[in-house]
Amino acid sequence: MRAICASMVCLALLSSLAWCEHNPADYPLTISILDQPAFTTHSFSGAYTYTASGHANAEDGGAIFAVDYSYDCNIRLVPNSPTSPYIAKWSKPNQKIRMKVLASVIGEPNKFVECEMKTTVRDGVYFREAGQAVLIPKAEYDNWQEERKERNSADYPMEITVIEENVSPSMTLTTPSGATQTRLQGSGRGNLYAGQDVHGVELSYSCGFPLYTKRKYAARWIVPQQQLEVLRTGAGQNFDGPNICVLTTTMKDVVYLTELGAGVTGTISPEEYARRNAAAGPTGAPAPAPGATVTPANQEANVTKVVIHSQPEGADIEVDGNYVGSTPSTLPMTPGRHKIVVRKLGFEDWERQMQFMGGETQVQADLEEKKAADSQ
Numbered sequence: 001m002r003a004i005c006a007s008m009v010c011l012a013l014l015s016s017l018a019w020c021e022h023n024p025a026d027y028p029l030t031i032s033i034l035d036q037p038a039f040t041t042h043s044f045s046g047a048y049t050y051t052a053s054g055h056a057n058a059e060d061g062g063a064i065f066a067v068d069y070s071y072d073c074n075i076r077l078v079p080n081s082p083t084s085p086y087i088a089k090w091s092k093p094n095q096k097i098r099m100k101v102l103a104s105v106i107g108e109p110n111k112f113v114e115c116e117m118k119t120t121v122r123d124g125v126y127f128r129e130a131g132q133a134v135l136i137p138k139a140e141y142d143n144w145q146e147e148r149k150e151r152n153s154a155d156y157p158m159e160i161t162v163i164e165e166n167v168s169p170s171m172t173l174t175t176p177s178g179a180t181q182t183r184l185q186g187s188g189r190g191n192l193y194a195g196q197d198v199h200g201v202e203l204s205y206s207c208g209f210p211l212y213t214k215r216k217y218a219a220r221w222i223v224p225q226q227q228l229e230v231l232r233t234g235a236g237q238n239f240d241g242p243n244i245c246v247l248t249t250t251m252k253d254v255v256y257l258t259e260l261g262a263g264v265t266g267t268i269s270p271e272e273y274a275r276r277n278a279a280a281g282p283t284g285a286p287a288p289a290p291g292a293t294v295t296p297a298n299q300e301a302n303v304t305k306v307v308i309h310s311q312p313e314g315a316d317i318e319v320d321g322n323y324v325g326s327t328p329s330t331l332p333m334t335p336g337r338h339k340i341v342v343r344k345l346g347f348e349d350w351e352r353q354m355q356f357m358g359g360e361t362q363v364q365a366d367l368e369e370k371k372a373a374d375s376q
Helices: 007-012 014-020 137-146 269-278 297-302
Strands: 029-044 047-060 063-073 088-092 098-105 108-122 125-129 134-137 158-174 182-193 197-206 217-224 225-233 243-251 255-258 264-268 304-311 316-319 322-326 331-332 335-343 350-356 359-366
Touching: 007 134, 007 316, 014 304, 029 063, 029 098, 029 125, 047 125, 063 098, 134 137, 137 264, 158 197, 158 225, 158 316, 182 255, 197 269, 255 269, 264 269, 316 331, 350 359
Parallel strands: 063 125, 197 255, 304 359
Antiparallel strands: 029 047, 029 088, 047 063, 063 108, 088 098, 098 108, 125 134, 125 158, 158 182, 158 217, 182 197, 197 243, 217 225, 225 243, 255 264, 304 331, 316 322, 316 335, 335 350
């Protein structure tokens, strides 16, 4: 009986599932159903059939592709997590217009039912945006994957500091891996450091992470003077999500000046900046870069050791508008009042004004997750 048991018999005779065997090893594909906007249930003599259509991503030998599907089966294939996809195989591999999907029987994980889908393969990959399936071109998906590869900071010989910017979310997507990805659009001004040369740049970008002001990022040219690749990770740091951001840049024959907590406050020529930077103070130390602060010698004895933790960890820390590291970190703080901000993408900013007079202080920043409407 087992040798002649057909797939349709398995679907129609649920009471006979024990007689029908499907070997999961025979199903080399995976399919993740993103949505099911069209769905109906039919009942006949106590038996149910389900008709549905929607959008999915399938994977075949490591290659991911979008699929529009429809089916009429005795089981319902529901939208599922990308981390727990259905397994499948082509009904006719040379045609790729029908796919047999295997689903386990509820309560009996070692028994399976097969459902045949009609499929249309699309040129791209589906993401979710606001609950809807959005088709992303394959080239854009490949770029998205490329952004997440680990990078060697030694391959980024320059540094860029963003002094001021305007940034806003452009869209929030759920990726094929199930992660939430917010794309940010920004523009602004900063300084690019290449060896001894410093030049101002106007910049714009669309990235998966924010570029914080006053923080230095390792960088390298993709297209000299026009496109700059910026590295998110620093030494010993790991992040979920993208590791690089591509900036469109316009070089300026000035160096931008700034003051603590302010944006661009003025400009000087690169030659004047080089002259100032080469000048030595009484101790022989180089002059500080534009916008840098100096700790007076008589305050060093009263420096406070500030240990900053956050929940979750890996959040960025800003002190008086300047990026100083990520949690957990131990920072020296000069005497006086300072503004501390701890921020992480997807969470509300944690902000405090604190007075320091020496010794050691523990700071715990418990971050609150943004509501769905606020995070877009």
